[in-house]
Amino acid sequence: MAPLWAGLVARLSGALGRPVGYLNPVLYPLAAAQPVTRDTTRGDNGAYRAAVGWDPCTGLGTPIGRRLLAALTAASVPAVR
Numbered sequence: 470m471a472p473l474w475a476g477l478v479a480r481l482s483g484a485l486g487r488p489v490g491y492l493n494p495v496l497y498p499l500a501a502a503q504p505v506t507r508d509t510t511r512g513d514n515g516a517y518r519a520a521v522g523w524d525p526c527t528g529l530g531t532p533i534g535r536r537l538l539a540a541l542t543a544a545s546v547p548a549v550r
Contacts, residue, residue, distance in 0.1 A: 477534055484538055496529070496537075499544070505537040506530040 482489045499505050509527040512519045517526035 474532065477532055477537070480534065481538055481541060485541060489541070495541070495544070499537070499540050500529045503536070503540060504533065505540050506532050 478489050478492060496505075506529040508521065508530040509519050510521050512526070514526045517524060519526045523529055
């Protein structure tokens with residue numbers, strides 16, 4: 470997932486015209502308020518099982534790039550450097 474997130478953050482930064490910066494402090498409240506990720510609820514990684522909501526196996530799930538961009542645009546989140 471790390472390469473996917475890295476590419477997505479680069480695309481988000483380009484679309485916003487500024488660096489997104491450290492996204493975690495913004496991402497978790499956004500994901501709690503609106504569907505910016507697709508939750509993965511089945512499967513495991515050998516140590517943890519996927520579950521509804523955040524879990525140690527899949528985290529928040531798979532990002533939905535267009536929704537995340539819209540949320541970041543609407544929230545006018547300042548870049549964290």
